[in-house]
Amino acid sequence: MVEFTRRSLLGTAAALAAPALIRPAWAADTVKLGCLFSSSGTMANIEGRLNHVVRMAAEGLNAKGGVNGRRIEVVTSDPASDWPLYAQIGRQMLQQEKVAALFGCWTSVSRKSVLPVVEQNDGLLFYPLHFEGDENSKNIVYVNSPPASSVLPAVDYLMGAEGVGAKRFFMIGSDYVWPRTINKQLKAYWTSKGVPETAWREEYVPLGFSNFQTLVNQIRSFAAQPGGQPIVVLTVVGSSIPDFLREFANQGIRATDVPILGLDMVEADLEGLDTAPLVGHLNCWAYLQAAKAEANTRFLSEWAAYVKAKSVPFSADTVIDPMVSAYDSVQLWALAAAKAGSFDVPEVRKAFPGLSFADPSGYTLTMGAENNYVARGVFIGSVNEKQGFDILWQSPDAPKPVPFSPYG
């Protein structure tokens, strides 16, 4: 395993000047996969897990004899939650490490910065997060859901009779492309449903922001105004999520007064929080740890065993959607490479249509010919006392992904 840091980047640059003799001879019977997940900075607590999941998936495949007769070698890195560094390390991995595929990025801003790199080098990036859609590059596989099959069903649920009949919306997000685009689409969606513009408010905070007192005060006074049931649509990311939830609970607001729909909220964000006063807040993902499926039980025990065996510095009993999606990404890549009988990106890409894989969520993932999106199921989760999510609602099947939103 090779660790990438700023320093080793310099080192590799220096090594490049030296003759190619130093390239290891064993490269012939292995194939490299690259990871672009931060293990420092504001995203470290959640992104850091994905490096280990990719390794675990690769080890699983190696135990079955690898792919096309080659062992998988995983190259990890630390882009340090610094968006331009994702592009820099991504280029390094494609050009010098010659990785067959990249697995990486959490925030959309990091994906947007890697996008030109994979397009120029005709690489392949598997992106495991649900996101704002409106993008379809032949060099990126969007393993998680666009808004039409994640955010909109959840908002519909909250607006409907089964949810709370939400009439007013307080949007609060981190200040970058994903929250802004999601909120733009939501506003257009509400306008199409006849919700007046006075019924919503939109606030943004810097990434890594933690002092939410004033904003929670504002939410309370927003909630006190007349006009129907208010909800909070939360698109802050990283360490801001637990800090926001803590302040929200401390100021005495309960989910039955003002529910939060946390679009980036996962089980890992609840670690270290007393969730009793947070019970009932919602999230929506393509996988929840509570999913009832045999594949899930297997995945959970595999992860727990892996954490124990490798003393991975993360919780053995917490599994979040992007972890499963990263795992699915490796499986999809392996299936495509095996089907193509090659590791060349154009060949692998040609093998995507028609792939299917029964993943831990209990749904069968499929890829179509029209785009690089993957059809996933939809879950709406509700926070419980035990720092996890109970499944409140789940879709009957995996809806066909709609990359470009008709709203906004």
Added chain:
Amino acid sequence: MVEGVRRLGLVALLAWGASLMMPPALAADAPLERGPFAAALCGDGAAQTKAVEAFLHRAAEAEAAEIAWAGAALRALLDRRLACLGETALLLDRTGAAEGVEAATGTARPAAGGRSPVLGLRQRALVETASGAAALLTGPSVEARRAGLSILERRIGAVPEAFLLRAASAETDPGLRASLAAVAQSAALSSPDPARRLAAIRAVSEAPSGAAFSRLSALKTDAAYGSDPAFRSALDAALARVERAVSIGNGLAVLYNGLSFASILFMAAAGLAIIFGLMGVINLAQGEFIMIGAYATYGVQEVLRRLAPAWLDAYLLAAIPVAFLASAGVGIAIEALILRHLYRRPLMSLLATWAVSLFLINGVRVAVGSQNLQFAMPSYVSGGVPLYADFVVTWNRLFAIAFAVATLALTLVILKRTPLGLDIRAVTQNRDMAACLGIRTRRVDRLAFGFGSGLAGLAGVALCPIYSVNPGMGANFIVDSFMVVVLGGVGTVAGTLVAALGIGSANVLIEPLYGAVAAKVIVLAGIILFLQRRPEGLFAVRRRR
């Protein structure tokens, strides 16, 4: 605290409910049929809603025993201790227990294969209200009944008036009866009796809040507002009173927010002010000293959990000396090993402290892991209390403010009243002259560096209940603390205090107007402009060179 009481009340309620497991006594009319009620709780959202709404409407007449039984079942549903086996509902002692008792009959049965329904939000609100109603009427203690009332108050519109009257007449505690009467009075806003309406308006305006203002404003569209002058003047007066109270409450909230943010800034910057002021070392590892303080707090918590679980709630206080010594120890070690070789080279010391910071972050990550640490939150740092109108005092922030005041006092005492403080001040003002007079400046440097690091460790203790604790937490504070120190003037505690108050309240004042992103920009621009005028900061220490 309240949560604990509520839980105690629940246990008592359950015990009491269990002792009442006799054949259902029939009420005069519309008895609660246990079987169908329990089955409905196991049904879909619509069935739950229907059954619980019907229960709430009947609660004014039903027998106390029936209400207690239903309350126990509803509480179990809320806590996910209700297991459904087809149509029968079992009450479990705890979530996932292997055996339970049938809700309707009380016979014991294994719960294997049972399904615990997850409540939708609408049903959760309703079930909470209904179980609050049951607790208010049949709670064994005044606290349990008061907790029930406070749940009912959140959704007073869903509670039939007759029920409140029954609860008021059945209540034995005079204090609780008075609050019940006030709640019942304010629930009569749309009563047909004009006198009761006026009383309701008065009652609502006596507990002012944004929600009360909305409820009263809604009455302006009422026919009586145009036709009845007495009603009109009463409503206008009440609205004016509520509006005034709400704006006072909001003003208090702004003050409190500013003060609490300032206290965090001050604690993060106090140690830096001493280190930077004394030695001119730009210590980029200061944030990591805060992190070490927080991890030491976690260590104290875990030790107490193992050795003295009864004292667990006091871990934040017990951690104060430990966190101080841990951070001070690391600080002194770093000074002795690295920094003392670099005193004449400020740029080198900047790079070295940055390296130390990376080393500490990654060391902790390897040793402990990068997940957020799990802290047990004692009642004195969780939740809050509504003080006036919409102004809520949150205990964790109050703790931080008190802690900052104590830190300030400690710093001042040490600097002004101890020999070490005298030495530090002397060395800060003129290092060479102090050395000539026999002060061992190297030793002073080391102790002062340890003291400054220890203060950062204390900040770590105070931040545990507010922010998430993970290896990277220190990075959030370093920029803000430098801003405070530079604005305040290098090396003065008073300057640091004033700068923290200024930056904290400026942030809080600008945030609601232009948003949190712009607030940061505006504050930073303001600081730059100020430093153009006064490069030495607010308070400059007079130095002789």
